[in-house]
Amino acid sequence: MSLALQTRGLTRHFGDLTAVDSVDLEVPAGSFYGFLGPNGAGKSTTIKCLTGLLRPSEGEIRILDLDPLEDPVGVKKLIGVLPEDLALFDRLTAAETLGFVGQIHGLDRATLEQRSEELLTLMELAGRKDSLVTDYSHGMKKKLALAVALLPAPKLLFLDEPFEGIDAVASQQIRNLLKSYVSRGGTIFLTSHILQIVETLCNQIGVIQHGRLIAQGSMDEMRRGTGDGRTLEQIFLELVGAEAEAASALDWLT
């Protein structure tokens, strides 16, 4: 099994806080990998380390057989990222944003225009492509950020909460698009709190809690480990130990 992404002992400290603690990820090429964890577990920090926004304090990373610390530009040519802050220039238009990314990735003009038009149409942004990003709603910005991530046709896609703030119709279209992307050999590393979506999309799961990877494997392996017939939500709650807490808590709340 070839791996699109592999980490060994990935660790990141912020002062005294260890946000990511010796994480060993294995993401098979062509898989749809769901990276789950409670709030503050270290998901976004892990993605930032993997995509070169943060430098790991310790550990090794291999992305598509390249070391992002040694060849960051080479790795970035092969990946697409939808980060949590969306990473868009407020005062560029959607068309200019795609033009910026396309030119940096070396796309020729015809390819850039064709892909941009298709992506903007799919994201229902074609009618607003010449408006400034600052005037977009949060959902529109997220769709544009996704279009930016997809434009260079990356081999590996990092998506941090792609469905948050997206309407149901667009969500369905994006899910179909992502499934099609994986079926054609692409690899997706996705974080989401919407476990129903993760369950329908992902064939590989990793669960992180307090910065540590507490489970990793295929959906079937996860079910085998916690009992057959269980939903991903049940598996996740059991793994992070959050099932029985709410019932007796806050008894003053009427």
Add this chain to the structure above:
Amino acid sequence: MLRTIRAFLWMRWRVSRNAFKTSRRDSLEQISRALGALAPVFMLLMLVPTVLALAAGGLFLGWKMGQAGTVMIWKSFAFLGLRGGLAVGTITVLIAPMVRSSRGTGSETTRLLLLPIRRGMLHASEVVAALSDPWLGVLFPALVLFPIGIAIGGSFFGGAVSLIGAILFVAILMLAVSLASFFIALIFRKRKRAERFTAVLIVVLSMSGLIFGFAGEHWENQLEDKRDAKRVGTEAAEEAAARDPNLTLSQHIDRQLPFIVGVLPSEAFLRVVEAGVDGHVAKLGLNLIVLAVWATLLYSSSRWAYSRLLETPETGGGDGAMGAGFRAGTLPGIRPAVAAVAFATMRLALRTVRGKTAVYLNFVITAMIYVILMRELSDVVLPTGLSFGLGIGFAGGFFTLISLQPIMANVFAIDSNGLTLQLLSPLSTSDILHGKVVGSALLVAISTALCFGIGFVLDANGSPLVWLSGLLILVAMFLVYAPMSILLSAVFPKVADLSRMGKDGNPQPIAGFIAFIAVPLLLILPGLTAAATLMIAESSLLTLAGALVWLGVALAVYVVMMRGLMGLFERRRENLLLVATGR
């Protein structure tokens, strides 16, 4: 109400304090923030002597006023000074919210609406918060101590009613400040409208200093005539006061002023004081009613404006199509990736108020300065090769470097989330840094070209070699200034919105100051060389040779500095990202 105010004060204190607390920022960033925070503290400390002097002045004048029956002249002078001072103070207090709002709305109304607090209470909290306005804060102690001085001076009744008048006047000022703030905040609810307002404000403030000079002698003569007339009027009033000792100087001047002046809050307040000290009950009652009417009107208007503000959502207001389609832009001889960063930087700047005014306003101001200077210097003979047109063009380029300081000295953080996009893209550090330099160069080039163009149109004389030398000297200055700005931007990043005036749009104060003084310092050596070759050697060719030497030196400095900056940027990139994305 006290509980609410206490909660608000606590919240604001914690927000300020917590701004320094985060384990994610590196120590250099914490030092940068601390230095940045020292600037307003320093300004506040500068205000303390002013507040103390005004408070002491108020107490002293009040004390003299309390002795009015025996020292009539003091009462007259005190009134004249107070009338002028309070009128100017009132206008300043009302103008301040306009400038402040264009620095940032500071509005947390949505969050406040969710709290279990009645709108009336929210409104009252905002009005009371107007006391934290520095200008009002400067006036407040003097206004309170003034009636106390009157009482100490012997007029207890005068002191008591003056205190009532002072309280009403302060309330009027607070309500007026609040009303002005709410109206401006309403304007800022729509992004485009806000940007237009800020642009107009910047243009008006920039131009105001030039208007008198531009209007020239004609206006000056007119003003002088008016001053003479005023002096004659004052002298007449003084003579009349001398002839009729029962009338004060203020009373004589009053007779020359239109009726409407008497109902202005500052005037009504001082008439309350005068009537209280003199014991004129009818006049006292009338002017107290005037103050009460003002307070009621302003309260109602301010309450209405606040309700509108709470109910008006923020909108962008910019649906118009713009931009360059899918083209990022290319430049001959520049790598496409570098050009993409450069054009993004240029577009971002030119779509903000600060960027537009820095680039497009310079040549207008430069042309106005030329017209003014030519009135005074038209007879001056310039050294051979020089011309006023070249001087204007060069001055324009020089001021362009200074006025682009908010962009160049904070060139990473102004990208906001766009910096993340650049760091996620397959761009090398060299691409990003050179892209920023080329982007800044495009901005400088647009503005400088406009200034040289207007200079050439107004006066095309002078040697072409000297014209070229002027341009080369500017390029040499830019080549040192650009990496210096990159250094400042990397060491002192600060979240900034270039569509705001003041601190919200400015770079970190230390970075801003260094960038500001760097431009004239960079001119010294090339400027002296050019002056020596033109004035002593009287050779245009030598001027050009000197400029070329400095250009070579600047290029060497640029290369060395940029190499050093690559490593610095790598070390600072995580921190830059945190700052740019507002964390």
